[in-house]
Amino acid sequence: MKTSDFYFDLPEELIAQVPLKERDKSRLMVLNKENGEIRHRNFTDILDYLRQGDCLVLNDTRVIPARLFGVKDTGANVEFLLLKRIDKNRWQTLVKPGKRAKLGSRFVFGNNDELTGEIVDLAEEGTRIIEFKYEGIFEEVLDELGNMPLPPYITEKLEDKERYQTVYSKNTGSAAAPTAGLHFTETLLNKIRDRGVKIAYITLHVGLGxxxxxxxxxxxxxxxxxxxxxxxxxxxxxxxxTKVSGGKIISVGTTATRTLETVGTNDGLIREGNGWTDIFIYPGYEFKVIDGLLTNFHLPESTLIMLVSSLAGRENVLKAYNEAVKERYRFFSFGDAMLVI
Incomplete structure (x- = not known):
């Protein structure tokens, strides 16, 4: 299967640059995974597609202000994106420009040397391992000096950092938000619970992928x-x-989906635990756990659109995406949502 099989033409003006004023006012495309039927709804209409006894699974990861701007000892400016914590003081990072972050290079972050770092190792895909030195608690220093790591296709400044967090974010550690969850409000979640729908929280810290x-x-x-x-x-x-009683498992986002399918067993149940996953889901994959998926509209030729296509079929998904372009849906992180069910 070719990467180009998942291409669609997306006008740049449909890439949402800022979040809506109200989280749950986005649009919702509902895609029937069996026959490809498409319905155009509002996000709060998700209530119409959830039944008593179903379970909505949310990723409660919280994004850290993982983008740091440092100054090399030569005076050069360098941007760091924290991807993965190795231990207390060492992080795997994505560096721009990488040529300025050679082994042994040292950097200062902030105006008062609150945070310094040294490149101590080279890692996969050109990433670097940086060891930080600081006074106090690292998370507090990062809150002070770090910036929210918005995707590169968002060029507008984010006025409220909390709009790149879900309202239920809890466990810090992500380099990006699980954006399918950005549409939910506490009020809407309470209405879902009142319908007799269970809500389960799992965690996957989004990284370089x-x-x-x-x-x-x-x-x-x-x-x-x-x-x-x-x-x-x-x-x-x-x-x-939920599985045993015949209810449906509706995964909110590709991150929750990848987690559930990682810990899923052949009988459709899941096991508790912590660990690392590099699962790649593409057409031909047989799902063990999830029955439905709530997700945003993704980049052409991305692993994310491949995952959605594995659940609903490539032709159905590309037809839906072309329909979304025609109907002027908003795309990517701050865009509208799709429910595959």
Whole structure:
């Protein structure tokens, strides 16, 4: 299967640059995964597609202000994106420009030397391992000096950092938001609970894979980067009870989907635990756990559109995406949503 099989033409003006004033006022395209039927709804209409006894699974990761701007000891400016924590003081980072971050290079962050760092190792895909030195608590220093790591296709300044967090974000560690969850409000979540729908929270910290395009023409040659997940005993029991009783598992986002399918067993149940996953889901994959998926509209030729296509069929998904372009849906992180069910 070729990467180009997942291309669609997207006008640049449809890329949402800022979030809507109200989270749940986005549009919702509903795609029937069996016959490809498309319905155009509003996001709050998701209530019409959830039934008593179903379970909505949310990724409660919280984005850290992972973009740091440093000054090299030569005076050169360098941008760092924190991707993965190695231990207390060392992080795997994406560096721009990489040529300024050679082994042994030192950097200062902030105006008062609150944070310094040294490149101590080279890692996969040109990333660097940086060791930080600081006074106090690293998370507090990062809150002070770091910036929200918005995707490169968003060029507008984000006025409110919390709009790149879900209202239920809890466990810090992501380099990007699980954007399908950005549409929910506490009020809407309470209405969903009132319908008798269970809500389970799992965690996957989004890393480098979100920023990495598919560069191989044969998708089987693409390598996914590993990301850390956590599935609690309570979440596993809730999801498994739903499966046993005949309810549907609706995954909110591709990150939650990848986590559930990683910990899923052949009988459709899941196991609790923590670990790393590099699962790559593309057409031909047989889902073990999820029955439906809520997601945003993704980049052409991305692993994310491949995942959606594996659930609903490539032709159905590309037809839906072309319909979304025609109907002027908003795309990507701050855009509208699609429910595949």
């Amino acid at each position: 979100t920023f990495r395009p598919v560069k191989t023409e044969n998708i089987l040659e693409h390598k996914m980067h590993s990301e850390f997940y956590m599935v609690s005993k309570d979440a596993a029991e809730l999801i498994n009870a």
